[in-house]
């Protein structure tokens with residue numbers, strides 16, 4: 431990511447890269463009148479977390495883009511006094527105090543999915559649009575989930591660790607085939623559906639539980655949560671964390687799972703009661719868990735990390751170059767759409 435403030439650009443100079451597609455950005459690139467220099471001031475866009483270079487190039491072609499580190503609140507407050515847009519990832523906390531310092535702000539762009547770090551209620555009250563990129567990392571999370579399911583069934587991380595320690599313990603790491611076994615998906619939204627498609631290709635029978643979604647979907651069977659937990663060989667979570675879902679998978683639910691089953695959570699920490707999961711895994715029911723997310727991140731000295739039947743990752747679901755590029759493109763396009771009144775030249779300006 432570029433740091434420091436680039437020189438102000440009082441006029442628009444747009445360079446069209448014909449061999450690239452920018453999704454939502456394309457209308458702006460395609461508008462021929464924007465290709466010419468004009469004299470209206472460029473909207474000021476503060477970028478306070480790292481964004482892909484391609485996204486920055488698109489923004490810079492029509493806006494005055496200023497970089498800073500969003501964790502530096504003083505610098506953020508100062509930069510926001512004349513900003514028209516603020517673009518963040520998860521590193522910048524956009525709370526009421528930040529929004530208070532931004533009298534001209536039209537839009538907050540979150541280059542990703544979760545809006546946990548943006549005070550959307552205050553933004554709405556002030557008439558500031560909040561835009562994100564909801565589908566940008568769906569495939570990345572689904573693919574990581576597939577990886578964790580396979581890693582669980584074949585003890586991949588424990589076996590690799592043991593070999594690194596100089597051991598050759600083959601029989602101990604005998605796993606199970608996924609074909610013919612049952613996958614239970616809790617939360618049948620964007621990620622859940624992509625996981626279902628991929629795991630059906632492994633010849634798994636797929637169950638799904640989602641009180642709010644239509645699950646009439648090919649070979650996917652809708653079930654209640656208890657039945658799903660009791661009959662699945664792998665249970666994978668793909669629902670949001672809300673006051674209603676926090677602790678949804680607790681001691682009672684874990685006790686319903688088969689002793690041979692695995693639990694995978696690439697959704698949000700806190701949906702699973704971690705103390706109950708630690709106890710259950712120590713007792714061997716379920717057989718193991720693969721966790722990309724934790725109630726507190728980083729999880730510090732969580733006892734879960736010390737268990738041999740846990741595969742733990744540092745919240746990597748969305749961490750692919752592809753997802754980040756997609757999120758950057760989508761959010762840049764939406765931010766530019768919100769700034770359109772400032773970008774459109776008057777009939778005489780061009």
Ligand SMILES: NC(=O)c1ccc[n+]([C@@H]2O[C@H](COP(=O)([O-])OP(=O)(O)OC[C@H]3O[C@@H](n4cnc5c(N)ncnc54)[C@H](O)[C@@H]3O)[C@@H](O)[C@H]2O)c1
Pocket residue numbers: 543544564567568571616617618619620621622639640641642643668669670671674675696697698722723745746747748749
């Ligand atoms: N690990 C990562 O890096 C990463 C990245 C992106 C998203 N996520 C998380 O993955 C999860 C799924 O994301 P998505 O894009 O598929 O969301 P989505 O909104 O498309 O789908 C979520 C689904 O959960 C369902 N749901 C809500 N409450 C439920 C309940 N009590 N029981 C069962 N289902 C319930 C909803 O009806 C919806 O269909 C979210 O928690 C999201 O925060 C994690």
